[in-house]
Amino acid sequence: xxxxxxxxxxRFLAQSAALVGAASLGSGIGRAQAAETLTVATYGGYFEDxxxxxxxxxxxxxxxxxIVSVPEPTSDAWLIQLETAARANSAPADVSMIAxxxxxxxxSTELWAPLDLEKLPNHTSLTxxxxxxxxxxxxxxxxxxxxxxxxxxxxxxxxxxxxxxxELWNPDNEDSLGLMALSSNSFLLEITNATFFKDPELLQSExxxxxxxxxxxxxxxxxxxxxxxxxxxQQALQSGEIPMGQYYHDVAGLAAADGHPVxxxxxxxxxxxxxxxxAISRASSKQEAAHTFINYMCRPDIQATLARKVGTSPTVKRxxxxxxxxxxxxxxxxxxxITPVYSMHNERADWLNQVWTEMVTS
Amino acid sequence: xxxxxxxxxxxxxxxxxxxxxxxTVTLAWPMIMLSxxxxxxxxxxxxxxxxxxxxxxxxxxxxxxxxxxxxxxxFFFKSLGMTMMIAxxxxxxxxxxxxxxxxxxxxxxxxxxxxWLVALLSILSLSEVIIGFSWSLLLSRSTGIGxxxxxLGIENRAPKLSPGLGAVLTGLCYLGFPYAVLVLxxxxxxxxxxxxxxxxxxxxxxxxxxxxxxxxxxxxxLVAAFIMVFVFTLGAYLIPQLLGKPQQWTLPxxxxxxxxxxxxxxxxxxxxxxxxxxxxxxxxxxxWLGRSxxxxxxxxxxxxxxxxxAAS
Numbered sequence: 001x002x003x004x005x006x007x008x009x010x011r012f013l014a015q016s017a018a019l020v021g022a023a024s025l026g027s028g029i030g031r032a033q034a035a036e037t038l039t040v041a042t043y044g045g046y047f048e049d050x051x052x053x054x055x056x057x058x059x060x061x062x063x064x065x066x067i068v069s070v071p072e073p074t075s076d077a078w079l080i081q082l083e084t085a086a087r088a089n090s091a092p093a094d095v096s097m098i099a100x101x102x103x104x105x106x107x108s109t110e111l112w113a114p115l116d117l118e119k120l121p122n123h124t125s126l127t128x129x130x131x132x133x134x135x136x137x138x139x140x141x142x143x144x145x146x147x148x149x150x151x152x153x154x155x156x157x158x159x160x161x162x163x164x165x166x167e168l169w170n171p172d173n174e175d176s177l178g179l180m181a182l183s184s185n186s187f188l189l190e191i192t193n194a195t196f197f198k199d200p201e202l203l204q205s206e207x208x209x210x211x212x213x214x215x216x217x218x219x220x221x222x223x224x225x226x227x228x229x230x231x232x233x234q235q236a237l238q239s240g241e242i243p244m245g246q247y248y249h250d251v252a253g254l255a256a257a258d259g260h261p262v263x264x265x266x267x268x269x270x271x272x273x274x275x276x277x278x279a280i281s282r283a284s285s286k287q288e289a290a291h292t293f294i295n296y297m298c299r300p301d302i303q304a305t306l307a308r309k310v311g312t313s314p315t316v317k318r319x320x321x322x323x324x325x326x327x328x329x330x331x332x333x334x335x336x337x338i339t340p341v342y343s344m345h346n347e348r349a350d351w352l353n354q355v356w357t358e359m360v361t362s
Numbered sequence: 363x364x365x366x367x368x369x370x371x372x373x374x375x376x377x378x379x380x381x382x383x384x385x386t387v388t389l390a391w392p393m394i395m396l397s398x399x400x401x402x403x404x405x406x407x408x409x410x411x412x413x414x415x416x417x418x419x420x421x422x423x424x425x426x427x428x429x430x431x432x433x434x435x436x437f438f439f440k441s442l443g444m445t446m447m448i449a450x451x452x453x454x455x456x457x458x459x460x461x462x463x464x465x466x467x468x469x470x471x472x473x474x475x476x477x478w479l480v481a482l483l484s485i486l487s488l489s490e491v492i493i494g495f496s497w498s499l500l501l502s503r504s505t506g507i508g509x510x511x512x513x514l515g516i517e518n519r520a521p522k523l524s525p526g527l528g529a530v531l532t533g534l535c536y537l538g539f540p541y542a543v544l545v546l547x548x549x550x551x552x553x554x555x556x557x558x559x560x561x562x563x564x565x566x567x568x569x570x571x572x573x574x575x576x577x578x579x580x581x582x583x584l585v586a587a588f589i590m591v592f593v594f595t596l597g598a599y600l601i602p603q604l605l606g607k608p609q610q611w612t613l614p615x616x617x618x619x620x621x622x623x624x625x626x627x628x629x630x631x632x633x634x635x636x637x638x639x640x641x642x643x644x645x646x647x648x649x650w651l652g653r654s655x656x657x658x659x660x661x662x663x664x665x666x667x668x669x670x671x672a673a674s
Contacts, residue, residue, distance in 0.1 A: 080621070080622070083625075104418065105418060105420070107419075108419025109420055181608075224525075228603060231495075232495070240504060241503050241522070347417070354437075357437075361437075
């Protein structure tokens, strides 16, 4: 008797589960038919929120394509998730914003689907260096936004703004700097070279890199925090606990706008300019919608909105933008920026990581 | 985590043999699931550790010992030593705090004890990120507990206590303390109170009674708690990263760097396997030492009681 009841109960449970499953499957199909969706990944936090609130609704209204926004932790971490998923032929995001170093790494396995420039008529608005290509010329990424890494300081602790990256080496700043922990995102080798050696060839050889690294090691007593997590440094910078360091110009500007005693300065040697590309995973089945999205993001008016609302530097030619000189200057700098030596980070990745970690941890 | 396992050791083998067929089937299911969800991911990691690294890219299936060869490096051994030192010190500190605490806990009134246990268990619901960030605020100069010293007039300027070794150990102890208490609690609460009382009546000071009677009786639980906290803190990577100076970045921090930022999964996997191997052998060693010392104590007490009964 008990057995029968149990059996019946189990069968009933199994049947109900099947019914619930079928119902949810049905509703999924219904939704998918209602509107085309596209999954887009940008850096989580303030960045993603801004895109979700300011950019995506207008895009959906214009094209009917709904955007599912997913946060990515960092380009490098996201790259591994994308690649692992692509090996299993799935794409956690159709389009992702990817920084230059990660773009190059992804090329090694053809992770990025080649883009068709004919479907991206707006690409002509971009400055040509924002069209990213494979070595054989196929386009794999289109400049989404550019950003600057600058010298930031707490205005309460430093009433006078620092003017040069050389301040990082100033013995007066002992135990008061926050620098990024990795060579591939701090670009401190490039900064050291631009500040003290000014030799564009220096970072092309291991001997040259070691020379720059030795100079960089001199600032270690000044470093209070080697950070991987931006939030940790931002909090310490705002409170004055760690009153100087390197940080993103856009986020520092937002913190200042919120009333925190923080300023971002373009040093005389220049800020470090890095940028993110829109790239499509080869496993994505939504190539058409993805092209529509990327084309939309290349429009000068959208780029201007991003500059005004998110504080990123536009990838579109200056003359096409309706930004005032003041607005443009707040997100960019007329001075020549420090450009990361991507080939060094890419070709010597493992060796560089080893000597870098030894330098930082010793 | 390992507490039920340790208690299960005390279950007589005969009881296991006494399971009916349906019970065996029921028990087999979780066993199979555990094996599948542990063995397969572990096997994947092991396989990846032998894969070939593609410089500037990811990895290709293959068989190479290159990732393991990178261990032959003074830098690697220094990190390993630092990792072991930090996990060992954190576990030791945890025990030093947890033993008297748990001893007091077992002697509290029931509802006080429940309150404390609930508070301890609630720590387990906090993630490492929250714990790490909270401690970095608590130990900072601007908002930290050092300001109490300034307020009391002891210091002129609040000390900056994080990042540093002290901060890492504090964070790890906070993380491991509830586990240590939970492992020690059953053994200490089961301990016959008359043992301690007898020692006191025979003239032992409270400290001596505790050291010579209570501690040897809970040796097994002490070893279990040590291993538990050691293994747990060995794998922590957020606390050393958030609260430590670069010198205190443990192997898990370096593993995370390789896996998350360098896309060098073969090297990250090889380091993980190496760390796992080292910690397993340490656990076996400590367990063996614990067993042999326990056996020695039991041996001594048997000899003593035999001598006493012979004398009487």
